Amino acid sequence: MSDVAPVGTVADARESALGAWFRKRGGAIVAFIALFVAWELAVRVTGIKEYLLPPPSRVYTEFMKRFDPVMASAWVTTREIVAGYLLAIVVSVPLALWIAYSRFMENAVYPVIVFLQIIPKIAVAPLFIIWFGFGFAPKLLVVFLLSFFPIIVSSIAGFKSVDPDIMDFARTTGASQWKMFAMIRLPQALPQIFTGLKVGAALAATAAVVAEFVASDKGLGYLLLQYNGNLDTPMVFATIILLSLIGLAVYYTVELIERFTIPWHVSQRLTAEETLA
Amino acid sequence: MSSVEVLQSAIVIDGIAKTFRRGNTETRALERIDLTVHDGEFVAIVGPSGCGKSTLMRLIAGLTSATAGSIKLHGTRVVHPQTALGIVFQSPVLLEWRNVLANVLLQLELRGRDPAPHRERALALLATVGLADFADRYPRELSGGMRQRAAIVRALIHDPPLLLMDEPFGALDALTREQMRVDLEALWLETKKTVVFITHSIDEAVLLADRVVVMSARPGRIERILEIGLARPRGLDARKSSRFVEATDLITSIFLARGILHGTRH
Ligand SMILES: Nc1ncnc2c1ncn2[C@@H]1O[C@H](COP(=O)(O)OP(=O)(O)OP(=O)(O)O)[C@@H](O)[C@H]1O
């Protein structure tokens, strides 16, 4: 964009890519900075009590003081999120495939899944404590349970939503079932599978914290309750921000993988967004 | 052309009927269709919407099973999807994650053949349908008509002896449509494939086909089969010939008599 920059160098190309990125994300970054500045100023000007609303600077200093134990807890929670989420993917995508292609599975298993989906999964968490105790397993299962349903439901929809004419075309080539799956059905299901994966990713962090609320002696959910009980509001804020960052990291990892797996779909969505903008 | 050559039958349709059942409702799509298409013949099928043209095409390709009757392709009864053909559906159905060239080559990849040696031919065919500059574009970047032209190339790339085309020019503008018709005739004259060409356009049917099959509304039946007998290549001039006018008038009068077309009221 700049009118003084020399043209044609690699550095220049990189700079313009960065520029493009900033033009796109810059607004959000500025908005976040403005939010924190306004928050800081508002707290200082109004002199509001710290245990009600601490300024961001205080949240930061408190967090740095207890960096090591908090990060150890964050690691515990991250492991629960990632393990439960991966388990949900590994179980639900193949199961979705089976349900989508088997009349029996669709008639027998799918209604059960739809029914189970109605159950408020979080209400089941205490039950897991009874069954599996206080350790890693019940948290993993709650994360699994919450991310499982959006992934399986959208994966089934994805596998089923193939255009019948394209399949008819494929049948006139004599291609094997496997080939039709690999070359047509799977790629066309991926956009919907990724939609489910992203919804699941967003739910996974919530699930881990709730599971830790119910019964735990470590993890960010446990810490959050401790800090809350002590009216240590700066650390409550620090924990919440940390949890959000973990959730965001999982979500963007999935989105990054999506970008590399189905660039044709992502670019289409981006163009659609640009057209709307 | 039937006088001298001894023509082999590419397609023999014998008493085909098709009824769709969903719950208690039955749709009689086709009723007793008898039709023989000779090797290398160009047959067009015209008929009103919903008379079962697409259903008939799917039956010939073995993509659906008949309620009664049988179909033979080169003497072999059709029971499974047939592979010795190229098929164009009413909608272009391209894969959105493949560019135009890759969509064309999909035909060969699905057949387990190496697509690399066919690249040149694919590009040449794309050029003949005016897509030379779009080989590396994705379907979403193409107009509806361009997508359909890519689908036509995909149906030709493996050089099949039989072409089944379901309103292939339906999405094209009048000009491109006329050009595609002329090009299809040229291609057919060159390769002498057997072609079954479904269309809504009486003109197009008469201008392209050796014989035009006129179908009546649901349940679909063959109303009349017309030998066209216009000299080839027909190109752009055939519209002026008296035989063209005669044939289109006759088909129009059949549709008028069956209430499929209505004249102006007096
Ligand atoms: N899968 C199906 N299930 C139930 N009915 C069907 C099915 N396919 C077609 N039909 C019915 O069969 C009849 C013929 O359909 P078909 O698609 O063959 O018509 P067509 O002549 O190709 O029409 P158009 O010119 O509009 O494409 C229609 O009445 C349609 O409703």
Ligand SMILES: [Mg+2]
């Ligand atoms: Mg049709």
